[in-house]
Amino acid sequence: MTRICVAGGTGQAGREVVRQAVGAGHSVAVLSRSVPPDGAPGRIAGAEYFRADVTTGEGIAAAVAGADVVIDCLEGRSGKALRGFADGGARLLAAAQDAGSARAVMLSIVNCDRSNASFYRSKASKEHVYELSGLDTVVVRATQFHSLLAMMFGAGSKLRIIPAVRGARFQPVSPADVAAMLLETALDPAPVPVADPRHRVLNFGGPESKDMTDFAREWQQATGAKGQVVRLPLPGAMGRYLREGLNLVPEARHGNETFRGWLENSADTL
Numbered sequence: 001m002t003r004i005c006v007a008g009g010t011g012q013a014g015r016e017v018v019r020q021a022v023g024a025g026h027s028v029a030v031l032s033r034s035v036p037p038d039g040a041p042g043r044i045a046g047a048e049y050f051r052a053d054v055t056t057g058e059g060i061a062a063a064v065a066g067a068d069v070v071i072d073c074l075e076g077r078s079g080k081a082l083r084g085f086a087d088g089g090a091r092l093l094a095a096a097q098d099a100g101s102a103r104a105v106m107l108s109i110v111n112c113d114r115s116n117a118s119f120y121r122s123k124a125s126k127e128h129v130y131e132l133s134g135l136d137t138v139v140v141r142a143t144q145f146h147s148l149l150a151m152m153f154g155a156g157s158k159l160r161i162i163p164a165v166r167g168a169r170f171q172p173v174s175p176a177d178v179a180a181m182l183l184e185t186a187l188d189p190a191p192v193p194v195a196d197p198r199h200r201v202l203n204f205g206g207p208e209s210k211d212m213t214d215f216a217r218e219w220q221q222a223t224g225a226k227g228q229v230v231r232l233p234l235p236g237a238m239g240r241y242l243r244e245g246l247n248l249v250p251e252a253r254h255g256n257e258t259f260r261g262w263l264e265n266s267a268d269t270l
Helices: 012-023 060-064 079-083 085-098 118-131 146-157 175-187 212-223 236-243 259-265
Strands: 003-007 027-032 048-051 069-072 103-109 136-142 161-165 199-205 228-232
Touching: 003 012, 003 060, 012 027, 012 175, 027 060, 060 085, 069 085, 069 175, 079 085, 079 118, 085 103, 085 118, 103 118, 103 175, 118 136, 118 199, 136 175, 146 161, 146 212, 146 259, 161 212, 175 199, 212 228, 212 259
Parallel strands: 003 027, 003 069, 027 048, 069 103, 103 136, 136 199, 161 228
Antiparallel strands: none
């Protein structure tokens, strides 16, 4: 049985990693700044939860103690968490190395190093920290989650507009498929200390690439939302990233759950 520490194990991807790892019989430690109470929907039975903060280092050592491998699903979207995202990764890796962990796997975003958007830049900076680590490290770069599209469509539909970025295609992926990829990467080959650790970067995408308007219509059909699908320009770094197709990895390994399938499986929460 492998001991796995999942950093950010209460988030969308991390929670799926925890669920799948526990289901496979592994010993799982969850590192989170906010630990869900017993019985809460976000708490996975069978996992051990640790309150920790990578921005300060508080609680990290206890969470990674005894871990064979660390899977990093942490996010830093704003404020202190965004500014210190790479530094937080360095603290996590240092603690993992002190604990004798053999491997660390980080969830990132495809072509994050080719975007000037602040969130994407923070991911690229953290990737660099992983590359320089003394551990065997792997970065799994995923395309955008299905939920990102659903969130955008849902926000616009409140104004009877279902927005689609002009000139943008998406290749969305489900958190469950990403979690399976993270686990496989973490465990194969078996995580054991090596004399010459290496760093790898892997891409992982969704099973289909379509114009954003096609996904908008699928979402509208699944939810029954009123409104008109409208193509809108998106200026700035994010718009450029999408128009250049940097969010797509057509040649990479991909998951199985389509956007339509995810909508059907998520009908109760949309």
